[in-house]
Amino acid sequence: MDCNGCEFHPELFYDDEYQIWLRREDDDTLTVGMTDLSQTIAGKIIHVRVRRPGTRRPPGKPVATIESGKWAGPIPNFIDCKIVEGNEEVLENPVLLNSDPYSAWIARVEATNGADAALAEFVTGDKAHEGYCRRAREDDIECQRKLR
Numbered sequence: 849m850d851c852n853g854c855e856f857h858p859e860l861f862y863d864d865e866y867q868i869w870l871r872r873e874d875d876d877t878l879t880v881g882m883t884d885l886s887q888t889i890a891g892k893i894i895h896v897r898v899r900r901p902g903t904r905r906p907p908g909k910p911v912a913t914i915e916s917g918k919w920a921g922p923i924p925n926f927i928d929c930k931i932v933e934g935n936e937e938v939l940e941n942p943v944l945l946n947s948d949p950y951s952a953w954i955a956r957v958e959a960t961n962g963a964d965a966a967l968a969e970f971v972t973g974d975k976a977h978e979g980y981c982r983r984a985r986e987d988d989i990e991c992q993r994k995l996r
Contacts, residue, residue, distance in 0.1 A: 851981035854884040854991035857950055858977055861970035866980045867924055870970060873956070876963045877932050880911055881953040882923065882945050885984060888991045890916040893942040898934030898955045905929050911955045914942070927966040929957035 849856045860869040867886045871879040887893065895915040905911050910922030911931060933956050938944050944952035959966035971979060983989070 849977060850991075851977075852984040852988075852990045854888065854980070854984050854989060855950060856884070856977055856980050858973050860950075860976075861967050861972045862976045862980065863924065863926055863970060864979065865924075866976075866983050869950070870967065871953075872963050872967065877956045877958050878927075878929070878963055878966060879953045880923065880925075880955045880957060882914075882949050883980075884949050884991045885980070885987075885989050887946050887949045888989055889919075890914065891918045892916055893945045896934075896938055896942045896945070896954065898939065899931045901931050901933055903931045904960075905931065905957070911957060914945070923954055926969060927957075928960040929966070930960065932956040932958055 849858060860871055862869055866883050869881050869883055873879055893914055893916045896912060898912040899905060905925050906928050907926050909925055911925050912923040913921065914923060935953050938952050938954060
């Protein structure tokens with residue numbers, strides 16, 4: 849599925865600005881990644897830093913920071929969690945977030961109050977698709993993934 853050329857995965861969970869996606873893993877950890885909208889807005893990503901495994905991150909405190917040619921800032925965090933791991937491939941080759949933002953995840957986290965409680969704060973499925981497409985149209989975001 850896509851919106852304005854921006855890839856969308858209905859099975860994932862999204863924040864209400866469609867900056868990040870979350871995926872529940874079999875061990876109840878959550879994988880965190882950037883959406884296609886976010887990587888497009890950021891431009892070519894040149895550096896990613898994930899907080900050290902074991903670090904607790906309350907809502908509002910980022911799990912990672914990224915730097916692109918035109919922006920540096922946090923990967924937003926909306927849940928109380930502990931860092932489990934960073935994606936070594938992305939840490940070594942940050943442009944993977946531009947070329948394949950749904951495979952090139954950033955971090956895995958363990959939600960303090962459990963995955964169900966954490967995911968209840970996010971949107972998924974048709975509701976997420978509607979909001980994602982609205983954001984792409986309203987902000988005139990046209991995604992073009994490639995090695996930049």
